[in-house]
Amino acid sequence: MLLREIERHGRIPRIDLSEVTGISRATVTTITADLLRDGLIQEIPREADADMRRGRPRVDLKIDGSAHMVAGIKVSDTSISLMLLDFEGTQLAELEVPMDKGAKPSAVLAERIKEATTSLVVLIGKSLADLSGIGVGLAGVVDAQNGTVYWSPSLQDSNINFRDILSETLGVPAYLDNDANLVAMAEKTFGLGREHSDFIVVTIESGVGMGIVLNNQIYRGTRGCGAEFGHTKVQLEGAMCRCGQRGCLEAYVADYALVREAASVGLIDADVPAEHRIEVLLAAAKNGTPMAKKIVQRAGRMFALGLANLVNIFDPELIILSGEQMQFDHLFAQEVIEAMRTSIVQIDKAPPDVVIHKWGNLMWARGAAAYALDFVHEMAAKDPNHDAV
Amino acid sequence: MLLREIERHGRIPRIDLSEVTGISRATVTTITADLLRDGLIQEIPREADADMRRGRPRVDLKIDGSAHMVAGIKVSDTSISLMLLDFEGTQLAELEVPMDKGAKPSAVLAERIKEATTSLVVLIGKSLADLSGIGVGLAGVVDAQNGTVYWSPSLQDSNINFRDILSETLGVPAYLDNDANLVAMAEKTFGLGREHSDFIVVTIESGVGMGIVLNNQIYRGTRGCGAEFGHTKVQLEGAMCRCGQRGCLEAYVADYALVREAASVGLIDADVPAEHRIEVLLAAAKNGTPMAKKIVQRAGRMFALGLANLVNIFDPELIILSGEQMQFDHLFAQEVIEAMRTSIVQIDKAPPDVVIHKWGNLMWARGAAAYALDFVHEMAAKDPNHDAV
Numbered sequence: 001m002l003l004r005e006i007e008r009h010g011r012i013p014r015i016d017l018s019e020v021t022g023i024s025r026a027t028v029t030t031i032t033a034d035l036l037r038d039g040l041i042q043e044i045p046r047e048a049d050a051d052m053r054r055g056r057p058r059v060d061l062k063i064d065g066s067a068h069m070v071a072g073i074k075v076s077d078t079s080i081s082l083m084l085l086d087f088e089g090t091q092l093a094e095l096e097v098p099m100d101k102g103a104k105p106s107a108v109l110a111e112r113i114k115e116a117t118t119s120l121v122v123l124i125g126k127s128l129a130d131l132s133g134i135g136v137g138l139a140g141v142v143d144a145q146n147g148t149v150y151w152s153p154s155l156q157d158s159n160i161n162f163r164d165i166l167s168e169t170l171g172v173p174a175y176l177d178n179d180a181n182l183v184a185m186a187e188k189t190f191g192l193g194r195e196h197s198d199f200i201v202v203t204i205e206s207g208v209g210m211g212i213v214l215n216n217q218i219y220r221g222t223r224g225c226g227a228e229f230g231h232t233k234v235q236l237e238g239a240m241c242r243c244g245q246r247g248c249l250e251a252y253v254a255d256y257a258l259v260r261e262a263a264s265v266g267l268i269d270a271d272v273p274a275e276h277r278i279e280v281l282l283a284a285a286k287n288g289t290p291m292a293k294k295i296v297q298r299a300g301r302m303f304a305l306g307l308a309n310l311v312n313i314f315d316p317e318l319i320i321l322s323g324e325q326m327q328f329d330h331l332f333a334q335e336v337i338e339a340m341r342t343s344i345v346q347i348d349k350a351p352p353d354v355v356i357h358k359w360g361n362l363m364w365a366r367g368a369a370a371y372a373l374d375f376v377h378e379m380a381a382k383d384p385n386h387d388a389v
Numbered sequence: 390m391l392l393r394e395i396e397r398h399g400r401i402p403r404i405d406l407s408e409v410t411g412i413s414r415a416t417v418t419t420i421t422a423d424l425l426r427d428g429l430i431q432e433i434p435r436e437a438d439a440d441m442r443r444g445r446p447r448v449d450l451k452i453d454g455s456a457h458m459v460a461g462i463k464v465s466d467t468s469i470s471l472m473l474l475d476f477e478g479t480q481l482a483e484l485e486v487p488m489d490k491g492a493k494p495s496a497v498l499a500e501r502i503k504e505a506t507t508s509l510v511v512l513i514g515k516s517l518a519d520l521s522g523i524g525v526g527l528a529g530v531v532d533a534q535n536g537t538v539y540w541s542p543s544l545q546d547s548n549i550n551f552r553d554i555l556s557e558t559l560g561v562p563a564y565l566d567n568d569a570n571l572v573a574m575a576e577k578t579f580g581l582g583r584e585h586s587d588f589i590v591v592t593i594e595s596g597v598g599m600g601i602v603l604n605n606q607i608y609r610g611t612r613g614c615g616a617e618f619g620h621t622k623v624q625l626e627g628a629m630c631r632c633g634q635r636g637c638l639e640a641y642v643a644d645y646a647l648v649r650e651a652a653s654v655g656l657i658d659a660d661v662p663a664e665h666r667i668e669v670l671l672a673a674a675k676n677g678t679p680m681a682k683k684i685v686q687r688a689g690r691m692f693a694l695g696l697a698n699l700v701n702i703f704d705p706e707l708i709i710l711s712g713e714q715m716q717f718d719h720l721f722a723q724e725v726i727e728a729m730r731t732s733i734v735q736i737d738k739a740p741p742d743v744v745i746h747k748w749g750n751l752m753w754a755r756g757a758a759a760y761a762l763d764f765v766h767e768m769a770a771k772d773p774n775h776d777a778v
Binding site for chain 1: 530537539540547548587603609610611612614615616617618620621622623624625632634636687690691694697698699701702703704705706732734735736737738741
């Protein structure tokens with residue numbers, strides 16, 4: 001609890017710590033002595049102030065950033081994005097590693113994550129053993145509590161405990177969550193959701209993700225997998241989705257769905273590499289190629305329909321569309337938002353705010369790192385001598 | 390608070406009341422004396438027990454059922470259903486009054502509700518002035534907190550404070566809510582939801598309604614209108630809905646939608662009265678008329694799709710399908726539930742329970758009465774001399 005208060009305040013003298021927590025000064029002194037001895041916090045001289053003049057120089061306590069180090073990792077379709085944070089949450093390094101497209105066996109993906117994480121820590125002359133935890137965000141149906149991945153477009157296996165596989169492969173405690181949940185957590189912690197207790201984050205890139213914050217917490221549902229949006233159905237017996245079902249929203253708005261349609265009408269030359277096909281289609285749509293516009297605009301209308309359904313069902317304060325610039329532009333964001341507004345139940349009150357937050361994979365990785373940091377804080381407070389496995 | 394505790398216990402002696410509330414015996418005695426004087430509670434001799442033998446006969450306190458009387462009213466497409474409860478929640482009378490189909494001006498509907506409510510209280514020789522409150526459930530988009538009906542299939546007007554209109558027309562305080570929310574409340578209070586903190590009630594009859602209970606409370610969303618299901622879209626630019634938009638779930642599964650399709654292929658003779666057309670269609674489907682089956686089965690598949698989306702988004706513990714027997718049978722309920730199960734994201738855990746709760750309009754009316762009773766309890770506790778307006 002003291003550790004958490006110190007973290008919250010940044011820097012705080014012992015006497016204030018006693019006041020805000022209601023713990024006696026003597027006890028605060030004893031516990032902080034332990035925390036200092038274990039290297040979790042440090043003393044820093046207080047800036048010159050009134051206290052000095054009274055002849056009693058005081059010290060502030062702060063988290064010792066060097067006590068622990070965590071990595072946040074976002075696995076996307078064609079890359080692994082990583083960020084390294086110290087125990088204070090200060091960024092130490094970042095890295096983006098390209099990866100071949102497509103689902104992989106879990107052992108292969110774990111190995112890729114290990115290689116990428118090693119490259120990350122090497123940037124500051126460290127090794128994997130110096131990490132106290134890694135947070136990993138993955139698209140798909142993930143039970144964060146027990147570490148199970150039920151299904152992910154990044155994995156060939158399903159219903160596996162990928163958290164344990166990662167922990168073993170890297171020799172570092174791993175914490176797993178759905179990637180959109182981690183974006184929602186990032187928005188809540190240091191993004192546009194800081195002032196809101198209830199909001200929805202929708203991400204669209206190679207897939208469509210959603211994170212719901214209700215009452216300041218990630219909504220996870222009864223079975224722990226949280227809210228699924230990309231595989232809600234927008235058309236009975238509709239287009240084939242990579243999840244194996246028909247008519248999912250993703251099967252109309254995700255990159256692969258657009259590329260699939262574009263290829264079928266010859267809009268994309270066969271020699272364009274897979275990872276650049278979406279760009280070719282979007283460029284054609286922007287240049288006014290009629291067939292390309294048709295494809296992209298239907299995707300936008302389907303996305304608007306999905307958003308309108310979320311508004312009808314949840315009536316949230318705020319919807320944050322998060323993801324990279326290009327990904328939203330291609331759906332003509334303003335048209336989508338307008339179409340959403342006309343498709344919701346019309347009442348005599350303003351519809352929820354929809355804001356677009358263009359941040360890249362590294363911010364997702366930061367959300368993952370913040371997620372891991374929470375666990376490491378908790379564990380450090382319980383057992384200060386806790387080290388990487 | 391004492392009143393609420395007495396209600397919760399049914400019967401309770403003063404000394405226990407002091408214990409469970411932590412209020413001193415002296416204060417309990419003073420306050421309960423006031424409640425007795427105001428006729429809100431009564432004393433009843435305790436059943437023979439150990440106390441008697443010690444020579445000190447004690448009395449229990451209980452709510453005085455005769456202190457107040459409330460009516461619960463459900464407005465449906467072709468009828469008004471009413472239930473009369475006393476202050477204890479005991480049923481005094483019930484009534485079902487037929488009504489001509491279709492949206493009405495708010496003054497006309499208020500007048501119909503007044504006439505029906507008068508007929509109800511007359512059943513036990515009372516008048517409207519004897520009512521302390523009426524609870525009214527209405528299909529559509531209703532803000533329960535401020536009494537606004539933004540849109541209802543029963544009303545020609547939109548964005549009006551129908552609660553105030555009702556209160557004035559009847560001269561009785563009215564409490565308004567979306568009808569499906571009242572069913573959810575009924576399920577929570579005395580139905581299948583008693584043991585569950587999180588569940589969804591879906592109703593299907595002339596329209597499709599939904600009530601969501603999260604954390605033991607009705608989920609109402611940011612703008613107060615709660616969760617909307619019937620007008621979520623299941624088809625881009627789909628069938629025309631009576632709300633004026635296209636592709637709503639209701640436009641595929643509600644009575645009017647089925648009758649509309651049946652009429653267009655000549656399945657229903659022009660001389661069949663409007664209110665019997667759905668029965669004609671359902672009978673034909675049951676008898677195996679191919680076109681009738683086609684119509685009804687697509688409705689079932691669309692309903693399954695909508696349910697699957699709810700499961701994907703909310704991952705609830707339990708879904709209760711509530712409504713009258715016929716209404717569910719016609720969608721081949723087991724087939725619908727099976728189709729829902731194959732359309733949700735498949736994980737290695739059992740899907741949520743789906744139970745069908747066949748109860749009629751009178752149980753909805755009971756939910757409405759319970760809703761009104763809550764307000765009357767609260768007001769009586771604040772101002773024991775509160776009377777009908």
